[in-house]
Structure formats: structure tokens, C-alpha cells
Amino acid sequence: MTLAAVLGAFSRPAVxxxxxxxxxxxxxxxxxxxILDVIDEERFRTFIPTVAGFxxxxxxxxxxxxxxxxxxxxxxxxxxxxxxxxxxxxxxFLIAGYVVVLIxxxxxxxxxxxxxxxxxxxxxxxxxxxxxxxxRDLIAMFVxxxxxxxxxxxLAAWRKGSQKSNEAxxxxxxxxxxxxxxxxxxxxxxxxxxxxxxxxAIRDALGGSGDPIPLMTIGILFVLLGFAFKVSAVPFHxxxxxxxxxxxxxxxxxxxxxxxxxxxxxxxxxxxxAFVGRDDVVQPLFWxxxxxxxxxxxxxxxxxxxxxxxxxxxxxxxxxxxxxxxAVSTDSGAVAFxxxxxxxxxxxxxxxxxxxxxxxxxxxxxxxxxxxYGGLFSYAPGLAAAMTVFLSSLAGIPPLGxxxxxxxxxxxxxxxxxxxxxxxxxxxxxxxVLAFGYYGRVMKEMWMNPVPDGDETPVRVTPSIxxxxxxxxxxxIAFGVFPQIVxxxxxxxSQLAL
Amino acid sequence: MLVNxxxxxxxxxxxxxxxxxxARRNAVMVLMSIELMLNAVNINLLTFGxxxxxxxxxxxxxxxxxxxxxxxxxxxxxxxxxxxxxSNIDVEELDLMHG
Numbered sequence: 001m002t003l004a005a006v007l008g009a010f011s012r013p014a015v016x017x018x019x020x021x022x023x024x025x026x027x028x029x030x031x032x033x034x035i036l037d038v039i040d041e042e043r044f045r046t047f048i049p050t051v052a053g054f055x056x057x058x059x060x061x062x063x064x065x066x067x068x069x070x071x072x073x074x075x076x077x078x079x080x081x082x083x084x085x086x087x088x089x090x091x092x093f094l095i096a097g098y099v100v101v102l103i104x105x106x107x108x109x110x111x112x113x114x115x116x117x118x119x120x121x122x123x124x125x126x127x128x129x130x131x132x133x134x135x136r137d138l139i140a141m142f143v144x145x146x147x148x149x150x151x152x153x154x155l156a157a158w159r160k161g162s163q164k165s166n167e168a169x170x171x172x173x174x175x176x177x178x179x180x181x182x183x184x185x186x187x188x189x190x191x192x193x194x195x196x197x198x199x200x201a202i203r204d205a206l207g208g209s210g211d212p213i214p215l216m217t218i219g220i221l222f223v224l225l226g227f228a229f230k231v232s233a234v235p236f237h238x239x240x241x242x243x244x245x246x247x248x249x250x251x252x253x254x255x256x257x258x259x260x261x262x263x264x265x266x267x268x269x270x271x272x273x274a275f276v277g278r279d280d281v282v283q284p285l286f287w288x289x290x291x292x293x294x295x296x297x298x299x300x301x302x303x304x305x306x307x308x309x310x311x312x313x314x315x316x317x318x319x320x321x322x323x324x325x326x327a328v329s330t331d332s333g334a335v336a337f338x339x340x341x342x343x344x345x346x347x348x349x350x351x352x353x354x355x356x357x358x359x360x361x362x363x364x365x366x367x368x369x370x371x372x373y374g375g376l377f378s379y380a381p382g383l384a385a386a387m388t389v390f391l392s393s394l395a396g397i398p399p400l401g402x403x404x405x406x407x408x409x410x411x412x413x414x415x416x417x418x419x420x421x422x423x424x425x426x427x428x429x430x431x432x433v434l435a436f437g438y439y440g441r442v443m444k445e446m447w448m449n450p451v452p453d454g455d456e457t458p459v460r461v462t463p464s465i466x467x468x469x470x471x472x473x474x475x476x477i478a479f480g481v482f483p484q485i486v487x488x489x490x491x492x493x494s495q496l497a498l
Numbered sequence: 499m500l501v502n503x504x505x506x507x508x509x510x511x512x513x514x515x516x517x518x519x520x521a522r523r524n525a526v527m528v529l530m531s532i533e534l535m536l537n538a539v540n541i542n543l544l545t546f547g548x549x550x551x552x553x554x555x556x557x558x559x560x561x562x563x564x565x566x567x568x569x570x571x572x573x574x575x576x577x578x579x580x581x582x583x584x585s586n587i588d589v590e591e592l593d594l595m596h597g
Contacts, residue, residue, distance in 0.1 A: 139558050146565045153572055163583050167592045170576045174528060174589065177569055178519050181535035184562060185512055188539050192546025197554045242595045 019073040019082040021062030022090055023130050029055020030123045037116035045115055049105045052119040056098045056126070063091050078198055079137035085493040088341065089133040089265050096258045096348045097126040102468035103356045104250035106363070111248075113158060121151040122254065129262045136273075138187045138197040141266055142180075145230070148262050149176050152255060156247040168246025172255075175229060175239040183226020189219030190274075199274040206277035217281050223270065224285060230263030233323060234292040237316045241300075244312035249362065252308060253355035256315045257348045264322055264344055271329050272337050279330040286326035287420055291427050293320030298434040306368045307358055310438055311351070314394060317435060318347055324409050324424055331416035338490035339412040345486050346393075346405040346479050353472030354390040356465055357383050364459045370442055375451035380459040384446045386469050391439040393476045396432050401479035404486065406432060504545040511538035525577045525587040529570060536566045 017024070033051050036044040066073075072083040100122065108118050128148030135141040153176060157169020191197050193216045194205035206216070225236070232240040244252045275282050297317030304310035322343045325336035332339075358368075360383055365372040377384040393400035406428070413425040461469075479486045511534055518531025540559045547555020581587050 139554070139561055142558075143561060143565070146569070150568055150572055153576065157576055157579060160579060161583070164594050166576070166580050166583055167594050170525065170580055170589070170592065173573055173576055174519075174525075174532075177532050177573065178535075180569075181515070181532055181539070184536065184539045185542065188508075188542035188546060188558075191555065191558065192542065192549065195550045195552065197558065245595050 013076075016073055016075055016082075018062070018066065018069075019075055021066070022059045022094070023127060025059040025062060026055060026123060026127050026130065029058065030120050030127070033116055033120045033123070041116065046109075048115045048119055049101060049108075052123060053098060053101050055123060056094050056101065059130075060091060060094045063087055063094065067091075074136075076140075078200070079140045080131075080134050081136045082134055085268075085341075086134045088489050088493045089261075089344075090130050092261065092345055092348060093126055093129040093133065093258060096261070096352060097122070097129075097254075099352045099356070099468050099471060100250060100254045100258065102464045102471075103253060103352075103359050105464045106462045107248060107250050107359065111159070118155070118158065121155055125149075125151040125155070125254075126258065129258060129265075132262045132265050135266070136199050136269065138191060138199075138202075141269070142184065142187065145180065145183075145262075145266065148259065149180070149230075152176075152251075152259055155251045156243055156255070158248050158251060162246070164246040165248065166246075168243045171239050172243040172247075175236075179226045179229030179236070182222050186219045186222025186224075186226060189215055190223060193219065199269060202274045203276055206275065212278065212280075217278070220275050220278055220281050221285065224267070224275075224282070227263050227267050227270070228289060231260050231267070231319050231323070232316050233289045233319060234296045234316065237293070237297070240316055241309050241312040244315075245306060245309050245368075249308065249355065249359055252312075253352055253359075256311065256355070257351050260315065260319060261344050261348060264319075264340060267326060268337065268340055271326050276330065282329060283327055283331070283420075286323055286329070287424065290320050290323035290327050290424065293317065293323055294427060294431040295320075295434075298431050298438075301438045302434070304438070305370055307370050307373070307442065308368050310370065310442075311354060311358070314435070314438065315351065317431065318351070318394070320431070321406065321409050321428065322347070324428060325412045327424060328412055328416035328421050331418060331421060332412045334494045335408075335415045336412045337494040338487075339408040341493045342408045342486050342490040343405040345489060346401040346476075349472045349475040349479070350390050350393040350401055353469060353476055354387065354394065356468040356472065357387040357390065360459055360461050360465045360469070363462075364457070370445060371449075371452055373442055373445040374449040375456075376446040378451060379456040380461075383459060383461065383469075386473050387446060388443055389473060389476060391443055393480065395435050395439040399477075399480045401476045401486075404480060404483040408487075408490070501545055501549055504541055508538045508541040508545070511535075511541065523588050523590050525580065525589050526574075528589060529573050529577070532573075533566065533570065536562060 029051060033048055066082060067087050074081050108115055125148045128144050131144035135144045153169060153173040156172045157165055159165035193213055194202045196202060229236040271282055294317055297313050297320055301310055301313035304313060322340055325339040329336050393402035396402045396406040410425055410428055413421045515531045515535030519528055522528050540562055543555045543559040577587050
């Protein structure tokens with residue numbers, strides 16, 4: 001056959017552009033940033049964060065129109081789904097990305113870093129997350145995972161001259177690539193033994209009669225363990241504190257919230273759709289991971305002196321709470337699915353809020369030590385109050401968002417109605433108390449201790465950080481006082497998946 | 499059977515790669531071990547694609563090859579960055595942060 005005949009035989013598959021509009025808008029924003037930089041780097045330097053911010057808000061518009069439209073769309077041979085679950089998570093990624101852009105603006109400009117590359121890499125990583133929310137196929141999921149990870153490796157090593165940042169980048173990279181190689185090996189086994197890469201087809205193949213194949217068990221374990229690295233579950237968490245401490249703080253916020261959420265989104269599809277027939281493997285694995293992650297994360301957080309490192313270990317512990325519903329995935333069904341989504345939404349806002357206050361305070365003190373928060377209330381009462389709200393929410397004190405997140409996870413564990421669920425509920429309760437130890441310590445520094453060096457000049461809060469802090473503050477309080485808002489998103493997301 | 503032999507080759511390559519990642523101290527050797535793991539995956543995918551009789555295996559392998567190239571590109575850049583700042587690329591000496 002000649003080339004012309006081959007080209008003639010090819011017909012373009014019909015593409016539903018409305019369903020792809022959020023990704024297309026985001027891709028457009030990335031291209032605009034790169035083109036502006038090529039035309040005149042100096043002249044457009046100050047516009048680039050604006051383009052990034054508006055690109056993210058612009059991508060939110062088609063998400064809303066798709067939500068209003070309400071039809072469930074499926075593209076590319078069922079590999080890519082745009083349903084309620086995908087839309088809720090896409091909106092979460094876009095809003096979290098917007099807040100990260102807000103807290104990045106001053107840091108990146110004052111540090112004299114390359115703005116074009118920073119924002120285009122961050123948006124590329126977010127594009128990967130949008131794909132992840134829709135991926136319903138092993139290949140699509142793998143491509144989405146790499147698209148979100150590879151720019152994140154570069155962002156972690158952003159401060160080129162700093163050895164700590166280099167170390168953060170290479171550790172994150174080596175761990176991440178090793179995990180994705182293990183995960184890929186698992187995917188190859190799952191594909192080979194089920195005969196398909198599509199999640200629903202894998203579910204049907206696994207649900208069939210006959211003895212489970214041992215090799216399949218290995219495949220499933222490898223895939224899930226690969227994602228356990230991504231969400232920093234103990235014992236695969238060792239990269240997280242070092243990477244979080246060494247990376248630039250806005251990047252840390254991005255990794256701790258958006259990147260971790262993307263890992264959970266992938267796990268949701270794998271555990272609740274693809275591997276649902278093999279709960280004999282999935283539930284015990286997550287039971288062990290959740291218990292270890294909650295307990296060890298909290299115990300290590302107790303002895304940290306650096307606030308970012310403490311937030312890193314607190315993030316590990318919070319990931320443990322989010323792993324609990326997976327351990328009761330078939331016993332609690334839809335309740336467990338909703339618990340993960342609700343926890344993800346609330347965690348994103350309260351953790352981003354805590355990071356934005358850390359950014360604001362670090363601009364004055366230039367230190368990451370918890371002791372540098374001494375007497376914060378006397379010279380920056382607004383920031384101290386905001387930080388208190390975020391930390392109390394992370395600790396799970398009502399009426400702030402965090403209590404509802406802990407409550408739904410607790411309910412999911414008890415809903416299982418068996419002994420393993422009950423033990424998990426006890427572990428959750430014990431760990432919630434443990435966590436007060438380190439969150440309370442920062443609060444005590446802020447409210448009771450004297451200012452360490454007597455320097456009481458007020459903290460200059462830039463408009464973008466103020467906006468980020470107030471956005472997350474309002475969301476954290478609103479989700480706690482009106483939990484039905486976020487519960488509604490949880491319900492919407494679980495309608496189709498189960 | 500021929501299929502088994504390919505799968506065993508894949509498993510041996512994968513295990514060699516895992517050993518290399520865990521035991522080697524030179525960052526470039528670690529990168530090469532990771533490549534070995536990814537190529538074990540490709541052998542698996544192609545074998546299974548043949549057994550299952552579906553094109554997905556070959557498509558998956560193409561994606562893996564392309565993405566592995568992108569990953570190694572970033573990895574070598576990071577190793578170069580470390581070499582510039584520290585003049586050695588021993589992964590076990592990267593311990594500025596701990597606790």
C-alpha cells in the first residue's frame with residue numbers, strides 16, 4: 001500500500017471537544033506562557049503569573065458547563081471518562097492549582113527564578129492531574145501519572161544553586177521513577193492476565209469464577225504499592241520529608257496537596273472499579289498501610305523542629321486517614337468512596353492555608369523553625385488567628401472543616417461492621433489525639449511564648465498571599481459549619497463510579 | 499513454552515534492575531538499572547500482547563519507551579546539577595536532611 005492509500009484509509013475519530021475543553025484551555029495557557037516568553041522575556045515577565053492564574057480559572061468554566069450539562073461522556077474507546085466524579089476532582093485540582101499560583105507569585109519573582117518555566121511546568125503537572133481524574137484505562141493512567149510527575153521532579157529541584165533543593169529533587173526523582181517502574185511491571189501483569197487495559201474490563205475479568213491466579217495477586221500488589229509511594233504511605237514515605245524541606249515552599253504546598261490528591265484519585269479508580277473483585281488482597285494491604293501511615297506519621301511529626309518538615313509528617317499522617325476507607329472498600333462501598341473524596345477536598349484547603357501562612361511568616365523571619373513562631377500573635381494577630389484555624393482544622397477540632405473529614409472516615413470504618421473496621425476506628429481515634437501534640441505546640445508558640453529576638457515589626461502580607469489565605473480560610477470554616485456542601489460533592493462523585 | 503521463557507527473561511531483567519537500584523551508589527548506574535526495569539516491562543507487555551492477541555500491549559510498550567526517554571532526560575539533568583554543585587554523584591552521600 002502506498003502512503004497516500006494509508007492516509008486515505010485513515011479517518012479521524014469523532015472527538016467530543018466540549019468534554020476535553022478544560023484540558024484544551026489549560027494547554028492553551030501553557031502555550032501562551034511559552035510564546036510570551038519567547039517574544040520578550042523581560043517585558044512580559046510580570047504578566048506570566050496572571051496568565052497562569054486566568055488559565056486555571058478559564059479551565060474551570062468548561063468544568064462548570066459540563067457539570068450543568070450533566071451527561072456522562074466517554075471518549076477514546078472508554079479510556080477517558082468525563083462524569084461527575086471526574087468533574088468534582090478536576091475542579092478541586094484547578095482551584096488548588098490557583099491557590100498555589102497565588103502563593104508562588106512573590107516567592108518566584110523575588111527569588112529571581114525563571115518565571116516562564118516555573119509556571120509552564122506547574123500547569124503541565126496540573127494538566128496531568130486533570131487527565132488522571134478522567135483516566136479509566138491503564139495506559140491513560142500511566143501517561144497521566146508521568147505527565148504530572150516529571151514536571152514535579154524539576155520543580156522540586158528548582159533552586160539550582162541550593163544543595164538542599166538538588167537533593168530534594170534527586171530523591172523525589174529516584175523514588176518516583178523506581179515506584180513507577182514497579183507499578184508498570186504490575187500493570188503489565190494485570191494487562192496480560194485480564195486481557196485488557198480498560199478498568200471495567202479488568203473488573204469483569206477478575207470477577208469471573210475460578211481460583212485467583214497468584215501472578216495476578218502480584219500484579220495488583222505492585223500497582224497499588226507504586227501508588228502508595230505517590231501518596232507517601234509508610235513505609236514508602238521516606239522521600240517526602242526531605243523533598244518537602246528542600247523544595248521551594250510553594251512547590252512543597254503543591255506536592256503535599258495536588259500531587260498527593262492525584263495519587264488518591266488513581267487509587268480510587270483502581271480499588272473501587274478495577275480491582276473490586278479482589279478485596280481479599282486489597283483490603284488487608286490497605287489496612288496495614290493505613291495503620292502504619294497514621295501512627296508512624298504522627299509519632300515522627302511530634303519530634304520535628306522545622307515547620308515545613310512537621311507539615312510533611314503531618315501530611316503523611318493525614319494520608320493515613322485517607323487510606324482508611326480503602327481498607328473497608330467493599331465492606332462500606334459508596335460511603336468509603338465518598339469519605340476519600342470529602343477528605344481530599346477539605347485537606348486540600350486546610351493544608352494550602354497552613355502553607356500560605358508559613359510563606360507569609362517566612363518572608364519576615366526567614367526561618368523555618370517552629371520556635372520562630374514565638375509571639376506571632378503580638379505582632380501579626382491576623383496571621384496567627386488564621387494559622388490557628390488551619391492547625392485546629394488539621395487536628396480535627398469542630399466546627400472547622402477537618403472534623404467533618406475525620407468524621408466521614410470514622411463513619412466509613414465503622415460502617416464496615418466487622419472487627420477490622422472497628423480496630424481501624426480505634427486507631428483513628430488514638431491518632432487524632434496524638435496529632436494535637438504537634439499542632440498544639442505551634443499554637444502555644446504563637447499565642448503564649450515571647451518573640452524570640454524581640455523583633456516585633458509587623459509582617460508585610462502581599463496581596464496574593466492575603467487572597468490565598470482568605471480563600472482557604474473561608475473554605476475551611478464553611479466546610480466545617482455547612483458540611484452538607486462538601487458532602488454533596490462526595491455524593492455526586494460516587495453516583496457513577498459504583 | 500516460548501511465552502514462559504519471555505516472561506522469565508522479563509522477571510530476571512526486572513530483578514536485576516531492582517538489585518541495581520538498591521545496591522549501586524553511582525546515580526548514573528541507578529538510572530541504568532531503572533531503564534533495565536522498564537525494559538523488562540516492555541518485554542512483558544509485548545509477550546502478553548501476543549498471547550492476548552490485542553494491540554494494546556504494543557501500544558502500551560510504545561508509550562513506555564517514549565516516557566522512559568523523557569524520564570531519563572530529566573534524571574540526567576538532575577544528576578548533572580548535583581555534579582556541578584558537589585563534584586560527585588554518590589547517592590549515599592546525599593544526606594543533608596534527616597530526622
